[in-house]
Amino acid sequence: MNLSLKRMLGLAMIAGGLSAGAAQAQTTLQFYFPVAVGGPITKIVDGMVADFEKAHPAIKVKSIYAGSYSDTLTKVLTAIKGGDVPQVSVILSTDMYTLIDEDAIVPIESLLKTDDDKKWLAGFYPGFMENSRTGGKTWGVPFQRSTIVMYWNKDAFKEAGLDPEKPPQTWAELVSMGQKLTKRDDKGNVTQWGIQIPSSGFPYWLFQALTTQNDVRLMNEAGTKTNYDDPKVVEALQFWVDLSRKLKIHPPGIVDWGTTPKDFFERKVAIMWTTTGNLTNVRANAKFPFGVAMMPANKRRGSPTGGGNFYVFKKSTPEQQAASLVFMKWMTSPEQAAKWGIATGYVAVSPAAFETEAMKAYVKDFPPAAVARDQLQYAWAELSTHENQRVTKALNDGLQAALTGAKTPAAAMKDAQAEAERILKPYR
Amino acid sequence: MSGAAANPLGGSGRLGLLLESAGAWLLGLIWAAPLLYAIWTAFHGAEFAARLQLAAPLTLENFVKAWDAAPFARYFLNSFILVTSILAAQLVLSTLAAFAFARFAFVGRDVMFALVLVQLMIMPDILIVENYRTMRALALPDTILGIGLPYMASAFGIFLLRQTFKGVPRELDEAARVEGCTLLGLLWKVYVPLAKPVYIAFGLVSVSFHWNNFLWPLIITNSVTTRPVTVGLSVFASTDQGIDWSIITAATLMTSGPLLIAFLLFQRQFVQSFMRAGIR
Structure with missing residues (x-):
């Protein structure tokens, strides 16, 4: 990278000498991108990057696909410690504190020069900015962001004698409808579950939908304290556990995240909660009419936000940082955000993107695309603290222990809180 | 049993x-x-x-579908170059080092062998950052050589071959010398043939380890032209949009296929090698 940059600078200097400084040096950006959404995504990103380079010939972007979100974080942190840095990367919004603690990233405000820049940063949905700000500064720019939504099988609703156009609006309705939707064969084996909330990998995220609906936050804004043992948190967990263990309308034990859409396609489950990032997948593969709705409310509606932000790294040159800003502004511009949202199902990150012709036409043709956006007003920041991996794991372990019946919800959350306290104490 | x-x-x-x-x-x-x-x-x-x-x-x-979703042909080529270059370098270096450790008395031999043994105790993953720095100093990130270089001097290979060479009867060694065999000739004509089962066993372990290695290749490579199949495969393991098991398993079978077939073909030899090379 360094070599090619030097060469380019050299060439540009020669060119500059010839044309009396008229030519600008070409700036190269390394852009790390996690492939969180399946094969074709790399082609979409490549296409967007190529369009960007066409519009900005002075900037060259080298996109580097770095596997899953956690692989990308590992790769970025190793590269930084090894003295080699990317200039821009998409990483989970929840890794903000980790990146700050590593002193790896710069606040976005430090890049802003013009009023137009400031207007751009103010243009995102506030729900997405909750996970991008701390201590009065913005550290990440929303890009592939999502919330959890509820998908339901309209055919299954009809068969159960329910109105296929009316998904459950409250937890109580979810239970009563779930009971009607759960089908058993003669031997009592379940052939179709009422509801499925996946709990493998990152159960905390799905759980946060329940806690948000129960009107309780899992952590403070500074990312230094968790509230895992709050009675309302325990209540939310009790509800989740009851769905499977007491009411028996939710598959028992740990439910796999990755195969949940598949269970939905195969009619093993009538209602599923999963990311809006799945919308395009469900639309392509569900062989029955389906609906998408906000998740039901208990004390309030709610969902955590999720997904990845752009970060700009500290060790890049001022020219590269300026170029990074240009790149991020372009990638999150209304037209590109709309294109990205339509291609993937992620929520376009700004209200302006929903005002573009392309997005308007898409929403008109396919109204579920707007559900996640409408739910955003009830959305809270995804669980994120200092030492994020370890603090989150404490909660994940507690949740899985409760779901498998190894611990009661109250005991599981008490243990999780104790573990989180131990880890977070040095940060207060 | x-x-x-x-x-x-x-x-x-x-x-x-x-x-x-x-x-x-x-x-x-x-x-x-x-x-x-x-x-x-x-x-x-x-x-x-x-x-x-x-x-x-x-x-x-x-x-x-899986084949079309990623440039697998290129990934296979990369993996093939990677494992063969590592194995070749490992065999040459380990043989020479093991021979020296087994049959020569020189100052600091035991200390150096102890250092080799220490290297056996260290997980390579701990060294990722340091290895990255070294590769960067050599301008090797994002090259196949950069993936392989940290593994080319294998402590395990040196240890295994030294033990085997030590077990070669002195009489054979001396007889060859009396016949006027040069030092390298001795190594090539006496020691290496006698250690053949060990070479096969070591080769199998080395090839399968480096064929399957994921983290280091992921970190040190950035482009399609250098990435091995494991890293290419990780594109399919992405979970945000749900998992299509059919395509994942097809891709997995493709990537592990060459090793599986090789093992089935040479199964008898491998098993025998392991039995003969068993830890002494």
Whole structure:
């Protein structure tokens, strides 16, 4: 990278000498991108990057696909410690504190020069900015962001004698409808579950939908304290556990995240909660009419936000940082955000993107695309603290222990809180 | 296992054998189950991924889709170059080092061998950052050589070969010398042929380890032209949009296929090598 940059600078200097400084040096950006959404995504990103380079010939972007979100974080942190840095990367919004603690990233405000820049940063949905700000500064720019939504099988609703156009609006309705939707064969084996909330990998995220609906936050804004043992948190967990263990309308034990859409396609489950990032997948593969709705409310509606932000790294040159800003502004511009949202199902990150012709036409043709956006007003920041991996794991372990019946919800959350306290104490 | 053979009650020897065979079959089936599932899923349409119907139509479509989704031909080439270059370098370096450790007396030999042994105790993953720095200083990130270089001097290979060379009878060594064999000739004509089972066993372990290695290649490479199949495969393991098992298993079978086939072909030799090379 360094070599090619030097060469380019050299060439540009020669060119500059010839044309009396008229030519600008070409700036190269390394852009790390996690492939969180399946094969074709790399082609979409490549296409967007190529369009960007066409519009900005002075900037060259080298996109580097770095596997899953956690692989990308590992790769970025190793590269930084090894003295080699990317200039821009998409990483989970929840890794903000980790990146700050590593002193790896710069606040976005430090890049802003013009009023137009400031207007751009103010243009995102506030729900997405909750996970991008701390201590009065913005550290990440929303890009592939999502919330959890509820998908339901309209055919299954009809068969159960329910109105296929009316998904459950409250937890109580979810239970009563779930009971009607759960089908058993003669031997009592379940052939179709009422509801499925996946709990493998990152159960905390799905759980946060329940806690948000129960009107309780899992952590403070500074990312230094968790509230895992709050009675309302325990209540939310009790509800989740009851769905499977007491009411028996939710598959028992740990439910796999990755195969949940598949269970939905195969009619093993009538209602599923999963990311809006799945919308395009469900639309392509569900062989029955389906609906998408906000998740039901208990004390309030709610969902955590999720997904990845752009970060700009500290060790890049001022020219590269300026170029990074240009790149991020372009990638999150209304037209590109709309294109990205339509291609993937992620929520376009700004209200302006929903005002573009392309997005308007898409929403008109396919109204579920707007559900996640409408739910955003009830959305809270995804669980994120200092030492994020370890603090989150404490909660994940507690949740899985409760779901498998190894611990009661109250005991599981008490243990999780104790573990989180131990880890977070040095940060207060 | 030897418990049954040493059973003092002679009559129950058959029962012991039966139990042993049953146990072996059970373990074998448990071991093979994921592989069998992968084969089933890869050759059937997505709708049969979780349904076992013998009459389900076979298809190669999953392989076509997986092959098209990523430049696998290039990944295979990269992996092939990677494992062969590592193995070649390991064999040469380990042989020479092991010979020196086994048959020469020189100052600091034991200290140096102790250092080699220490290297055996260290997980390579701990050294990722340091290795990255070294590769960067050599301007090797994002090259196949950069993936392989940190592994080319294998402590395990040196240790294994030194033990084997030490076991070669002195008489053979001396006879060859009397016949006027040069030092390298001695190594080549006496020691290496006698260590053949060890070479095969070591080669198998090395190739399968580096074929399957993921984290280091992921970190040190950035582009399609250098990435091995494991890193290419990780594109399919992305979970945000749900998992299509049919395509994942097809891609997995493709990437592990060469090793599986090689193992089946040379199975007898491998097993014998392991038995003969068994830890002394």
